[in-house]
Amino acid sequence: MGEFKPINWQVVAREAEARCGLLQTRRAVIETPVFMPVGTLGTVKGTRFETLEDELDARIILANTYHLYLRPGTEVIRACGGLHRFIGWRRALLTDSGGFQVWSLGALRRITEEGVEFRSHIDGSPCFLSPEIATEAQVFFGAEIIMAFDECPPGEVSRDEARQSLELTSRWAARSRQRFLELQSADVDTGRVNDHLPPTLDGTQAQFGIVQGATYLDLRRESLRRTVEIGFDGYALGGLSVGEEKAAMYEVLAETAPLMPSDKPRYLMGVGTPEDLLHAVACGVDMFDCVLPTRTxxxxxxxxxxxxxxxxxxxxxxxxxxxxxxxxxxxxxxxxxxxxxxxxxxxxxxxxxxxxxxxxxxxxxxxxxxxxxxxxxxxxxxxxxxxxxxxxxxx
Structure with a gap:
């Protein structure tokens, strides 16, 4: 088949910090800055994929690991040949790790070093997600871009709590990356993973790390440094638009985004309004997703x-x-x-x-x-x- 990098990324134009790029995946060449419609459950609500592809020309959409892990489940999606075949989407996919959704469960979840114990919002049954499980699920979904499992603190959080979240996210990022590299290698050794892999599991998946640190700029810089040291194919800013003041979010973007590796895609998760998108582009961000267009x-x-x-x-x-x-x-x-x-x-x-x-x-x-x-x-x-x-x- 020949060598193919998981993603090929190049910046083709700049104006100050704003940048225009080309992100090549196996299924699509994505022009950036790009807005990714959210298809949480494997569907962009109220829209057929034919419309997204042929009329709107969406090159990439987002699906969510937490929701698909609970229903229909990883094994069903594997048996159907991966997420692309299961839902009938012909272009690129990015899957969130589920960290934000687990955070939003509040009292229904308990965070430990190993992972997160929680109750399913569907039927109340006990569930568990860890960096390894979230990574395995995304790999076997077959998305072109998958996310490391992170711990998302609320917008208004103390410095000590933000520090603890940063430390846990860093440790989970290292575990996510290790498991991802194991699964992408030829020597996969696990009882859950052996054969009948989706056709995309051929070394053409990319994994992005997530930067946390709430609104504390020094913690954001530290989280970025530690995440880059692990070594990912792209980097995301998480934990924004989760209750903090908009001015604080804009300050984090202005101070952190330009420090992210310039030779990798930069992704702002879960944001936002048209005003937010333009501000983030001016700070050097390349990729966005948000439920606003469909929910509103x-x-x-x-x-x-x-x-x-x-x-x-x-x-x-x-x-x-x-x-x-x-x-x-x-x-x-x-x-x-x-x-x-x-x-x-x-x-x-x-x-x-x-x-x-x-x-x-x-x-x-x-x-x-x-x-x-x-x-x-x-x-x-x-x-x-x-x-x-x-x-x-x-x-």
């Missing part, structure tokens, strides 16, 4: 070039304009605000489908325009103009 679409909210539009508002009852007159998506080319409001108030599922489609287009198209602006050396101007329009308000 299901709840009657559209993202537009002039800010957020709530279709439930009575002012749109007879409004024959599209959601966004500057948008070229198929929803804005065909449907009116009045009709979308009618659908939503009538409880028609089509309302959520159409709003989700528009929102995904808006986020993906915004990243496309960001890439164009970096390549043409006008990102700073684009960012200013975008934010002025976005904050002006929907008329």
């Amino acid at each position: 679409g299901r709840n009657g909210l559209a993202w537009t070039s002039r800010g957020r539009l709530n279709v439930k508002n009575a002012r749109w009852t007879r409004d024959r304009r599209p959601l966004d007159e500057a948008c070229a998506c198929s929803v804005c080319r065909r449907y009116t605000r009045a009709y979308l409001r009618h659908l939503y108030l009538a409880g028609e599922m089509l309302a959520s489908i159409l709003l989700t489609h528009h929102n995904l287009f808006f986020f993906l198209d915004t990243m496309r325009r960001v890439r164009q602006s970096i390549r043409s050396g006008r990102f700073s101007r684009f960012r200013q103009e975008f934010l002025e329009g976005f904050r002006s308000g929907v008329d």
